[in-house]
Amino acid sequence: MKINVHFYCSRIVGKAREGEYEVPEGADIAAVMQAAADENGTFIEDYMKYLTFVRNSKAAPADTVLSDGDRLTVLMQAYGG
Amino acid sequence: MLFPDRYQRNAVSVTAEEQEILKNASVLVAGCGGLGGYVIELLARVGVGSITGVDGDVFQPSNLNRQLFSKESNIGSSKAEAAMIRVAEINSDVSFTAVCGMLTEENADALLSGKSVAVDALDNAESRLLLARAAGRAGIPMVHGAISGWHTRIYTVMPGDGLLEALFAGGGTGAEKILGNLPFTAALCASQQAAETVKLILGKGDTAAGRIIETDLLDMTFEEIKLR
Known part of the structure; x- marks a missing residue:
């Protein structure tokens, strides 16, 4: 299945702004992020804890199972003030 | 009013009637730092017209890069008290309440009582x-802002x-644990939060409710x- 991903986290993931990733049926958000990391040559372990996700306009944890055609937005988690 | 022309340059983006609404508004600002x-x-x-600033911290040297009220001469001083001193210097018509303690489950409801926006x-x-949660119980909007590195986020x-x-x-x-907190990032995010607060008080413009604004x-x- 294909997942549309929009990245708003270029400071830690890389320069990618958006991409479409092919993942197996039943894949979760973490699996898509692994595919993105593989493509970008980055290590998911380095940054996964700094990210938060929005699936089709609803916030979703990393273990959320996705469906074909989902739109995934990847944001940096930020608490700073 | 000591300076009758004080708000002249707010007009006409803020009308005289809206200026009066702002004067009668009361806002709680949780955190008096960056x-x-x-x-x-x-x-x-x-x-x-009325602002309550809540912060139990004191200034540290690492605050000097971005926290507006921090100075070399007030390291170790209360952030909420520094805010009160500053507000008295720039607009004596504003009633500022300094709460030199942390926001807690015990004090949050009382602090938000009568406020227009948090x-x-x-x-x-x-x-x-x-x-x-406390703003929800009080039935008022909360303007969220957060920064990390070069990046700002607000939503209401x-x-x-x-x-x-x-x-x-x-x-x-x-x-921010790995990217830090830059001064212009804090200033921009706070400007967005202040504008959003004014819009919510006045009931004008399109707010950031239901949408994250990322810069x-x-x-x-x-x-x-x-x-x-």
């Missing part, structure tokens, strides 16, 4: 969620919308992510 310092300064200058200028997930939490809880549900670590100052990009 975001809260600028938010308080801007709300006082635009003419919000501003989340805090620096950790637990306190931000505490304020969102409406009572009971649960969006902040959902966004924080995955836990994790704030990216990346290194790429100079501005993005909107709708939430439901």
Whole structure:
């Protein structure tokens, strides 16, 4: 299945702004992020804890199972003030 | 009023009638540091009549890069008291209440009583969620702002919308732990929060309710992510 991903986290993931990733049926958000990391040559372990996700306009944890055609937005988690 | 022309340059973007509404408004700013310092300064200058600043911390040398009320001469002093001193210097018509303690489950409801808007200028997930819950109980909006590195985020939490809880549900670590907090990022985010607060008080414009506004100052990009 294909997942549309929009990245708003270029400071830690890389320069990618958006991409479409092919993942197996039943894949979760973490699996898509692994595919993105593989493509970008980055290590998911380095940054996964700094990210938060929005699936089709609803916030979703990393273990959320996705469906074909989902739109995934990847944001940096930020608490700073 | 000591300076009758004080608000002349607010007009006509803020009308005389709206200026009166701002004068009668009461805002709670939780946190008087990087975001809260600028938010308080801007709300006082635009003419919000009553501001409560809550912060139990004192200034440290690492605050000097971005926290508006920090000075070399007031390291070790209360952030909330510094805000009170500053507001008295720039607009003596504003009633400022300094709360030199942390926002807690015990004091949050009392502090939000009678307020028009709550501003989340805090620096950790637990306190931000505490304020969102209390603002929900008070039936008022909360203007959330957060920064990390070159990046700002704001959105407005409406009572009971649960969006902040959902966004924080995955836990994790704030990216500011590795990216730091830059001065212009804090100033921009606070400006967005102050503008949003004024709009909510006046009931004008399109607010950031139901949408995250993300700015990346290194790429100079501005993005909107709708939430439901």
